[in-house]
Amino acid sequence: MGLDKILAISGKPGLYExxxxxxxxxxxxxxxxxxxxxxxxxxxxxxLSEIAIYTLSEEIPLREVFQKIFEKENGEKAISHKASKEELENYFSEVLPDYDEERVYASDIKKVIQWYNILQSKGLTDFSEQEEVSDDTETKEDK
Structure with a gap:
């Protein structure tokens, strides 16, 4: 299952399929x-497949950020999303050194890390791009 089937719902905790x-x-x-x-x-x-993180030069798709966390942690869980603001920002700057600190807030970093840990715990760690599949899915849903 790709990130095109994973949802974040405002006001509801966690992620949804x-x-x-x-x-x-x-x-x-x-x-x-x-x-x-x-x-x-x-x-x-x-x-989740539509979310991107601001960097100083461009917007990086969330799946690429998840992939960087996955590689940094060798497929294991990341730090807790409940860590201090400073710890979260330091961790995120290791994962994505050029993220835009003015537009990416600590609350955004907290969500990204929490979402990564949820996906990792469920074994949903294939963060490769699946454009062909999602295009087919959208076409079927639109009909």
Missing amino acids: LKTQTRTGFLAESLLDGKRLSVSLRHNVSV
Whole structure:
């Protein structure tokens, strides 16, 4: 499963897997506890494959940031997202040395690390680009 099926839902903890579309929104399953949730179109939902992190020169897709964390940690968990602001910023600057410190807040770093740890704990560590698959999926969903 690629990041195009993993969602972050505003106001809800953790990450969710997109299961199916419904008449009024979609059905998602929590990666934390496996509970299913009906999500309406009024919720603020972000697909992880669409998120990028600001650097001083460009925006880096979240999957590339996850891959850098994966390589740094040799496939193991990253530091805790509950670490101090200073520890989180130091860790993130090791992973992505040229991240834009003015536009990437400590809360953003905390989310990225928490999301990485959730994905790693579920064995979802294939952060390679899957454009062909996601294009097919979008075409089917749009019909």
